[in-house]
Amino acid sequence: MKLDSKFFDSIRVSSRRQQGAKKEPRANGCQWKGCDKPGSHKAPKGRGRDGEYFHFCMDHVRQYNHEYNYFDGMSDAEVNNFRKDALTGHRPTWKAGANAWAHGTRDGVRTAEAAERVAASTQKMTRRARSSRTEAPTFRRQLKPLERKALHTLDLGEQATREDIKSRFKELVKMHHPDANGGDSRSEEKLREILQAYNHLKQSGLA
The missing domain is CATH 1.10.1220 (Arc Repressor Mutant)
Structure with missing residues:
Protein backbone atom coordinates (compact mmCIF):
# COMPACT_ATOMS: atom_id res chain seq x y z
CA MET A 1 0.00 0.00 0.00
CA LYS A 2 1.42 3.37 -1.00
CA LEU A 3 1.27 6.04 1.70
CA ASP A 4 1.34 8.80 -0.88
CA SER A 5 -1.68 7.45 -2.76
CA LYS A 6 -4.47 9.90 -3.59
CA PHE A 7 -6.98 7.40 -2.23
CA PHE A 8 -5.18 7.31 1.11
CA ASP A 9 -5.28 11.12 1.28
CA SER A 10 -9.04 11.20 0.68
CA ILE A 11 -9.79 9.05 3.74
CA ARG A 12 -7.14 10.52 6.01
CA VAL A 13 -8.66 11.49 9.38
CA SER A 14 -8.07 15.06 10.38
CA SER A 15 -6.41 15.84 13.70
CA ARG A 16 -8.44 16.50 16.85
CA ARG A 17 -7.18 20.05 16.92
CA GLN A 18 -8.58 20.69 13.45
CA GLN A 19 -11.92 19.08 14.36
CA GLY A 20 -12.21 21.19 17.50
CA ALA A 21 -11.48 24.33 15.54
CA LYS A 22 -14.31 23.56 13.11
CA LYS A 23 -16.85 22.85 15.87
CA GLU A 24 -16.16 25.99 17.88
CA PRO A 25 -18.75 28.57 16.76
CA ARG A 26 -17.62 32.07 16.25
CA ALA A 27 -19.10 34.29 18.96
CA ASN A 28 -21.27 37.16 17.78
CA GLY A 29 -20.67 40.62 19.15
CA CYS A 30 -22.87 41.95 21.96
CA GLN A 31 -25.93 43.64 20.45
CA TRP A 32 -26.18 46.12 23.30
CA LYS A 33 -25.62 49.60 21.95
CA GLY A 34 -22.06 50.75 22.56
CA CYS A 35 -20.80 47.34 23.81
CA ASP A 36 -17.93 45.61 21.99
CA LYS A 37 -17.78 42.45 24.13
CA PRO A 38 -18.63 39.00 22.69
CA GLY A 39 -22.35 38.27 22.71
CA SER A 40 -22.23 34.67 23.92
CA HIS A 41 -25.59 34.73 25.78
CA LYS A 42 -29.01 34.59 24.11
CA ALA A 43 -32.06 36.56 25.25
CA PRO A 44 -35.60 36.26 23.75
CA LYS A 45 -36.76 39.18 21.63
CA GLY A 46 -40.24 39.12 23.18
CA ARG A 47 -43.89 38.32 22.60
CA GLY A 48 -44.77 37.70 18.94
CA ARG A 49 -41.15 36.94 18.06
CA ASP A 50 -40.83 33.44 19.45
CA GLY A 51 -37.64 31.68 18.46
CA GLU A 52 -35.77 34.95 17.87
CA TYR A 53 -33.00 36.03 20.21
CA PHE A 54 -30.63 38.88 20.95
CA HIS A 55 -26.98 38.12 21.68
CA PHE A 56 -25.54 39.91 24.70
CA CYS A 57 -22.51 39.71 26.93
CA MET A 58 -22.93 38.48 30.50
CA ASP A 59 -23.44 41.95 32.02
CA HIS A 60 -26.00 43.10 29.47
CA VAL A 61 -27.97 39.83 29.36
CA ARG A 62 -28.45 40.16 33.13
CA GLN A 63 -29.68 43.73 32.73
CA TYR A 64 -31.96 42.72 29.87
CA ASN A 65 -33.46 39.82 31.84
CA HIS A 66 -33.98 42.09 34.87
CA GLU A 67 -35.99 44.58 32.80
CA TYR A 68 -37.71 42.01 30.54
CA ASN A 69 -41.52 41.91 30.72
CA TYR A 70 -43.32 39.45 28.47
CA PHE A 71 -46.71 41.09 29.18
CA ASP A 72 -45.57 44.63 28.33
CA GLY A 73 -48.33 46.41 26.39
CA MET A 74 -51.12 44.03 27.49
CA SER A 75 -54.10 45.08 29.61
CA ASP A 76 -54.94 43.36 32.92
CA ALA A 77 -57.79 41.47 31.24
CA GLU A 78 -55.49 40.22 28.48
CA VAL A 79 -52.89 39.13 31.03
CA ASN A 80 -55.53 37.20 33.04
CA ASN A 81 -56.85 35.52 29.88
CA PHE A 82 -53.31 34.56 28.89
CA ARG A 83 -52.69 32.97 32.28
CA LYS A 84 -55.94 31.00 32.13
CA ASP A 85 -55.20 29.76 28.62
CA ALA A 86 -51.69 28.78 29.70
CA LEU A 87 -53.20 26.10 31.97
CA THR A 88 -54.37 24.22 28.86
CA GLY A 89 -51.40 25.10 26.67
CA HIS A 90 -53.41 27.85 24.89
CA ARG A 91 -55.62 25.20 23.28
CA PRO A 92 -59.44 25.29 23.19
CA THR A 93 -61.17 22.89 25.59
CA TRP A 94 -64.58 21.23 25.66
CA LYS A 95 -66.28 18.33 27.39
CA GLU A 135 -73.19 24.54 55.39
CA ALA A 136 -70.59 21.91 56.21
CA PRO A 137 -71.64 19.92 59.30
CA THR A 138 -69.53 20.30 62.41
CA PHE A 139 -68.40 17.06 63.99
CA ARG A 140 -67.74 16.73 67.71
CA ARG A 141 -65.71 14.10 69.47
CA GLN A 142 -67.49 11.52 71.59
CA LEU A 143 -68.49 13.07 74.90
CA LYS A 144 -67.25 11.74 78.21
CA PRO A 145 -69.74 10.77 80.94
CA LEU A 146 -69.00 13.87 83.06
CA GLU A 147 -69.45 16.10 80.02
CA ARG A 148 -72.84 14.53 79.29
CA LYS A 149 -73.81 15.02 82.93
CA ALA A 150 -72.76 18.68 82.81
CA LEU A 151 -74.86 19.28 79.68
CA HIS A 152 -77.79 17.54 81.35
CA THR A 153 -77.39 19.86 84.37
CA LEU A 154 -77.75 22.82 81.99
CA ASP A 155 -80.80 21.17 80.38
CA LEU A 156 -78.95 20.80 77.05
CA GLY A 157 -78.53 17.95 74.60
CA GLU A 158 -75.26 16.43 73.39
CA GLN A 159 -75.30 18.46 70.14
CA ALA A 160 -75.35 21.83 71.94
CA THR A 161 -72.90 24.35 70.53
CA ARG A 162 -70.55 26.64 72.41
CA GLU A 163 -73.01 29.51 71.92
CA ASP A 164 -75.90 27.36 73.21
CA ILE A 165 -73.97 26.51 76.37
CA LYS A 166 -73.03 30.11 77.15
CA SER A 167 -76.53 31.39 76.48
CA ARG A 168 -78.16 28.69 78.63
CA PHE A 169 -75.67 29.28 81.44
CA LYS A 170 -76.55 32.99 81.63
CA GLU A 171 -80.27 32.19 81.71
CA LEU A 172 -79.91 29.65 84.53
CA VAL A 173 -77.68 31.94 86.61
CA LYS A 174 -80.29 34.69 86.49
CA MET A 175 -83.06 32.20 87.25
CA HIS A 176 -81.41 30.55 90.29
CA HIS A 177 -79.50 33.49 91.73
CA PRO A 178 -80.28 33.96 95.48
CA ASP A 179 -81.27 37.59 94.94
CA ALA A 180 -83.99 36.45 92.56
CA ASN A 181 -85.27 33.74 94.94
CA GLY A 182 -85.23 35.45 98.30
CA GLY A 183 -82.21 33.51 99.57
CA ASP A 184 -83.80 30.07 98.95
CA SER A 185 -81.22 27.39 99.85
CA ARG A 186 -82.48 25.11 97.10
CA SER A 187 -81.71 27.81 94.51
CA GLU A 188 -78.23 28.24 95.99
CA GLU A 189 -77.58 24.50 95.64
CA LYS A 190 -78.86 24.47 92.07
CA LEU A 191 -76.72 27.50 91.22
CA ARG A 192 -73.66 25.71 92.61
CA GLU A 193 -74.36 22.72 90.36
CA ILE A 194 -74.79 25.00 87.34
CA LEU A 195 -71.46 26.76 88.01
CA GLN A 196 -69.63 23.44 88.43
CA ALA A 197 -71.16 22.06 85.23
CA TYR A 198 -70.28 25.16 83.22
CA ASN A 199 -66.71 25.24 84.56
CA HIS A 200 -66.24 21.58 83.63
CA LEU A 201 -67.49 22.18 80.09
CA LYS A 202 -65.22 25.20 79.79
CA GLN A 203 -62.18 23.19 80.91
CA SER A 204 -63.10 20.50 78.40
CA GLY A 205 -63.13 23.05 75.57
CA LEU A 206 -66.86 22.74 74.92
CA ALA A 207 -67.83 26.14 76.29
Missing part, protein backbone atom coordinates in the same frame (compact mmCIF):
# COMPACT_ATOMS: atom_id res chain seq x y z
CA ALA A 96 -65.30 14.78 26.52
CA GLY A 97 -67.38 13.26 23.75
CA ALA A 98 -68.29 16.58 22.11
CA ASN A 99 -66.64 18.43 19.25
CA ALA A 100 -65.88 22.11 18.87
CA TRP A 101 -69.14 22.82 16.98
CA ALA A 102 -71.23 21.49 19.89
CA HIS A 103 -69.75 24.12 22.18
CA GLY A 104 -69.81 27.05 19.81
CA THR A 105 -66.16 26.94 18.81
CA ARG A 106 -64.61 26.66 15.39
CA ASP A 107 -60.95 26.59 14.41
CA GLY A 108 -60.01 27.04 18.07
CA VAL A 109 -61.99 30.29 18.50
CA ARG A 110 -64.69 30.40 21.19
CA THR A 111 -67.78 32.39 20.31
CA ALA A 112 -69.35 34.96 22.65
CA GLU A 113 -72.33 32.70 23.29
CA ALA A 114 -70.14 29.80 24.35
CA ALA A 115 -68.07 32.09 26.56
CA GLU A 116 -71.24 33.27 28.32
CA ARG A 117 -72.29 29.68 28.96
CA VAL A 118 -68.89 28.86 30.42
CA ALA A 119 -68.96 31.97 32.64
CA ALA A 120 -72.46 31.12 33.91
CA SER A 121 -71.43 27.55 34.63
CA THR A 122 -68.33 28.73 36.48
CA GLN A 123 -70.37 31.13 38.64
CA LYS A 124 -72.83 28.35 39.47
CA MET A 125 -70.02 26.02 40.53
CA THR A 126 -68.49 28.79 42.65
CA ARG A 127 -71.79 29.38 44.46
CA ARG A 128 -72.15 25.67 45.14
CA ALA A 129 -68.63 25.47 46.55
CA ARG A 130 -69.23 28.44 48.85
CA SER A 131 -72.55 27.01 49.98
CA SER A 132 -71.00 23.64 50.76
CA ARG A 133 -68.31 25.32 52.85
CA THR A 134 -70.77 27.42 54.86
